[in-house]
Amino acid sequence: MADIDPMAEIRASFFIECEELLESLQDGLTAMDDGDFDSETINVCFRAVHSIKGGAGAFGLEALVRFAHRFETVMDEIRNGRLEPTRDTISLFFRGADVLFDLVRASRDDESLDDATVELILVDLEALVGARLAEEEAEEAEGADFTPMSLSLDPIDGDDHSGFALMDLDAPLDDPAIPPTSSAPAGFKIAFHPAAELFASGNEPRHMLAALRDFGEPHITCDLSNLPDLTGLVPEQGVVGWHITLETSARKEEIAEVFEFVDGLCELSIEATGSAPALPDLESIDLENIVIPGPRPDDDTPPQDATPEPAPATPPSASSPPAPAKSKDKSTGSAKATVRVDLDRIERLVNLVGELVINQAMLSQSITEAGVPTNSAVGSGLEEFLQLTRDIQESVMMIRAQPxxxxxxxxxxxxxxxxxxxxxxxxxxxxxxxxxxxxxxxxxxxxxxxxxxxxxxxxxxxxxxxxxxxxxxxxxxxxxxxxxxxxxxxxxxxxxxxxxxxxxxxxxxxxxxxxxxxxxxxxxxxxxxxxxxxxxxxxxxxxxxxxxxxxxxxxxxxxxxxxxxxxxxxxxxxxxxxxxxxLTLAVLDGMVVETGGETLVVPLGSIAETLTLTAADIEQLGADTTLVRIREEFVPILDLAVELGFRTPLEGYEGRSVLLITSEDNSRTALVVDRIVEQRQVVIKGLQESYGRVAGIAAATILGNGRIALILDPTDLIASAGSSGPHSAQPFAIAG
Amino acid sequence: MSLSILAVDDSRTIRDMLRLALTQAGFEATTAEDGVDGLETLKDMSEQPDAIITDINMPRMDGFGFIDAVRAQDTYQAIPILVLSTESADELKSRARTAGATGWIVKPFDPSKLIRALNMVAGKGAA
The missing domain is CATH 3.30.565.10 (Histidine kinase-like ATPase, C-terminal domain)
Structure with missing residues (x-):
């Protein structure tokens, strides 16, 4: 298989997931519209919008994220019981779902949507929650977390911090004014005293201390001053602390990131050493800012370059080529497991099963012709084969079926x-x-x-x-x-x-x-x-x-x-x-008939009834029109063989078979054929690709004897006969 | 060093992305689609994962419930659990922490960040 961009695949699958989510959103809203305000119903709606937002954020689909976010905020108000779901609200949600649908489609097709429509709904949504939304908006601007994710095999660059919101432990020192280029070796003095809760959170101080090696060689001293007597020692209690000095050109927030997850679970101080403390007053810092303009000083300087000894282990994805890794998806917990299959493959299977049905019919016919008794082993085997073929056919058709x-x-x-x-x-x-x-x-x-x-x-x-x-x-x-x-x-x-x-x-x-x-x-x-x-x-x-x-x-x-x-x-x-x-376009219940020496198939659905003509039933009306009396009604006769050009009209029609066809306008026509052969299911083989559209002919099929038979489109045939030939079958002309 | 990670998220898209990010980093990824599935998967894993990533908003059992249930079992006390959520409200973070979460990462995630964080909490980064 050719290399497929995995992200493109995930993107495509995201839009399929969106369709499913939109469907459950619709379901949820419909339930709410019917008065079901069960918390799970509201949750389903919320989650649908929320998941769309999450995925859209990952692909940088900003318009979609923006709308989904506002929509979700309003839904959250309902979820938390702060907003009453009125009829108007739900009707607005329906409109919101429509816009979300459009936005998903537009994002998928890389199109842009008419902003006015989107804005209109946004204004209405905002009106519902007003101030709260504005508040959130401000918070969000602060966090600025919605940067699109990029997945690549490139080595990790250590200077992107957009993903971590909790990192700014000490905002003033975030200032880029601390120059790493000053004369004294730059670095940090870190005091770290874990609290008891830290150990319950799955965090491990040892790992954090080890992680500091990414930035330079830390000098760690253990602080045992809080250590109680052996009798007073509680193993889970955080009694040990560490003082670390670290020489590094890394920024403070990089160091703080190591302790991000334990914020609040420890006593932590990170102080810059080296030249920075020598320039404590604001004026000097401002001066530095003027001297070193442009991007952050360490932006182009990876930590390794400035560290005397390069860090022994950078994160593995940077230092080692990705190992072939196993991936197991055990996502079978809820609902039914599904598998996505290319439609072409199903088409092919449908076609093959069609061939199988034909083949089975041919085999069945040859065996009958060979005089094999039905109660023989071959006969009963054949019966089983027939049943299996039908089951397979049905199952294959089910694959294509959708609610x-x-x-x-x-x-x-x-x-x-x-x-x-x-x-x-x-x-x-x-x-x-x-x-x-x-x-x-x-x-x-x-x-x-x-x-x-x-x-x-x-x-x-x-x-x-x-x-x-x-x-x-x-x-x-x-x-x-x-x-x-x-x-x-x-x-x-x-x-x-x-x-x-x-x-x-x-x-x-x-x-x-x-x-x-x-x-x-x-x-x-x-x-x-x-x-x-x-x-x-x-x-x-x-x-x-x-x-x-x-x-x-x-x-x-x-x-x-x-x-x-x-x-x-x-x-x-x-x-x-x-x-x-x-139920399907692939097979058809048909009546196999013979007329004018040809075998044809008439769709069973279009036949109202069949009968055999007797002389008493036939009435001649003028030179061109023959009628047949069916109960109290006279119905015009149409000779199929004549209509298709197989022969010229017959002298008399007694003994022939009639298929009574009811057209959509309820007019009836008696289609005359020589003989009805059998009623059977046939596999439809399209003709249009090879022959274009032929009036009166819908498709073709292969019969049990291997011969090809045309499948009629009786309504079309009658309409074209009515508009062109002398065998008019219509009470009044309907232009075709 | 390759880590084994269990990732729990109800969004197929996010699961796919996590699997891609993790396998590209040479990790072994196992996924589950909600808390209930996550617990079953965890139980079925022949070896404990080195870390767990979980979403918060999920059907059947949400992230808080999942973390609670994992921590309730002695054998899973030490597994680092990172929450991966679009939410960033402090109230939710503190709920997650009370339940026993190790860390919180905001979606959409930067894969390199995620990998670094996983390495750090699992102690396989710079050790």
Whole structure:
């Protein structure tokens, strides 16, 4: 494998972690919004923001650090019970989470974010805690600890002290006025008397004394003056002290750093010796400052150079090349262990399993053809193989499956933004967030779902006055649900608005010439007019409409995923858009048919029912149109073989099989084929890369006998037949 | 000289960084993701680590609880424990010290500082 910059990898992984943290933040806020103020809920939110801040600081992502810090400060107020979480506060937190999300994305993509938006929230956040925040800010400026970390294999340079906040034990002597270049040897006199508590903290005076060797050769004398009688001796008590003289060019704060952790746990004094004490008055010190301007005098002078004997051991990372070190991650304590895998590898596995399924089918067919009885060892082995193949296939598909939760959380934001824009008060309810769906399907659902959710807020829900007048609650409710239903995933976007105004919809469709004037239509048919290209019910263009996406585009997007979208609407009580999707894009339940000497696959999902034609059922309508009577309804016949150019129309169709196809607009077509072979699961092999888009053909597959069969897109086929051929199947033309 | 360090932090990013910083310095790094995990990991380690680094804000068991629990066991009295936190309030530092923390380092950390501090508290630096 090529060398990968480890920091770049950690950075990438940080942004993935951010997404997870943002998700738990959303969860926490949602819980708080529902009245759950459990301390752990608040803690989860706090920790999410806190962890983002911590990581961002490490990468020097200042905008992110700044925002997360303020956000966290306000959350801390709630956590400590100093601030009451009101509805407004939580709504502000939601907006804050949105900005945090944007900042994370912007930081990830090295983009900058519109400051005005960020500032707006910051001002609101500050208003909540006011003075406290300002106080903290001042403290923070003092500490100045937020320098980005840099990881490298370079030797440690000993003059960077930005990381230690507690170091300044004696501020006045921090002054760079102590010159190491004076005539007498510079150094320090250190008195160190550990207190009893020091020993309980895991600190060890011996190590500190040893660490002083980094700066020069210390002369250490033990101070036993406090030593009691043997009878009064308590082993844990700090009775021994040390006096140390150290000749060094190191700065006082470097020496103090050695004792940083024991500040308050000992009596400590560090006094400069050599020339420094000879210049005690301020005037002289000022003079020195003038004589030696510029950077700190010892900045370019590593301690070793000025020390008579070089320190025997500088810190190991400086003196010795890094040894190959083992690294164990035993991070398995909480939740489930996960492993990040490149999507390409999963793709490859999915493809291979697809091949396995095909191979299994072929083998199965050859064995059957060879006349091997099913109760033989081979037969039962084959049965087991079939079961295993299916299990493997399912498991592999599960790898790609992800819960719809992240998608729903995105929608929660869309609701907040769009409701604010149109001035409606909306409550967002989700159900079935854990429902899993193929990752690709999930990603491609974002755009159509966004549009549907916006529509629900903008067009579906009445305004507050309208709702109150209709005897409803002031808050409109938009519900987003996901559930598994008979091998598919069904998503519903539901509003409790006034329902579709069908008269108006029909009028608009007539005005726009989409339907002939005065045509009789069922409610369902009128609702489906919303999916026609160029249809828009908005009489006035609101902020939300006019985004260039219509419901027709939504429907195409869903169909491209092998899905269907349907509308149900009840006047006065709301509208539901229902999206039914396959669990995966890789396999399909299909009906294998033969017609005109070719084998084809029709997606099972698009077939409403199958039947065999009898002469009595067939009616001729004019020269071009043949109808079949299905119960009380006449449905136009479409000869699939003719449509695909396999043959010319037949004289009669008795005895042929019919697949009744229901289109999205609920119009029905009887697709005639010679014979139905079987119903089976097929692995989808894309054709578009090789052939581009072919009307009426969705993809191809390899059958059990090793032959290639085309998979039909019946809706597309019927639409193109309706617009071009004599076998019109549509009651009225829908432009494709 | 190579030190064995147990690093406890709930942020994967910080864990990754610590592991990188420690292994680059030639140390052996073992990580855990919260106090509870930290205690279990500590128990599972065949040899006691030379030092422990811990975060404060963590789920399940925070840094204070973790230090308390470590110090409560006789065998772990002497292990140096450094707190690595974005916080720097004196009140928190004194709580950590009461619990038995050896030192406090503010995040984001300078790796060379961290290594130096570890060497110092573990007594392997200039000895």
């Amino acid at each position: 719809v939760k992240s998608l729903f959380q995105r929608m929660s934001r869309i609701i907040r933004e769009s409701s604010a824009m149109v001035g409606k008060s909306v409550r967002f309810v989700t159900e079935g967030e854990q429902t899993e769906i193929d990752k690709t399907v999930l990603e491609r659902l974002a755009d159509p779902l966004t549009h549907m959710v916006r529509n629900a807020v903008d067009h579906g829900l009445e305004n507050t006055d309208g709702r109150l007048a209709a005897g409803k609650s002031a808050d409109g409710i938009v519900t987003l649900t996901a559930a598994h239903k008979s091998g598919r995933v069904v998503l519903e976007v539901k509003d409790d608005g006034s329902g579709i105004n069908r008269e108006r919809v029909k009028q608009i469709a007539e005005d726009k010439g989409l339907i002939p004037p005065g045509v009789q239509m069922q409610d369902q048919e009128i609702d489906n007019l919303l999916f026609l290209p160029g249809f828009s019910t908005a009489t006035e263009v609101s902020d939300l409409s006019g985004r260039g996406v219509g419901m027709d585009v939504v429907r195409s997007a869903i169909q491209a995923l092998g899905g269907r979208v349907t509308i149900t609407s009840e006047p006065g009580s709301g509208t539901t858009f229902s999206i039914s999707l396959p």
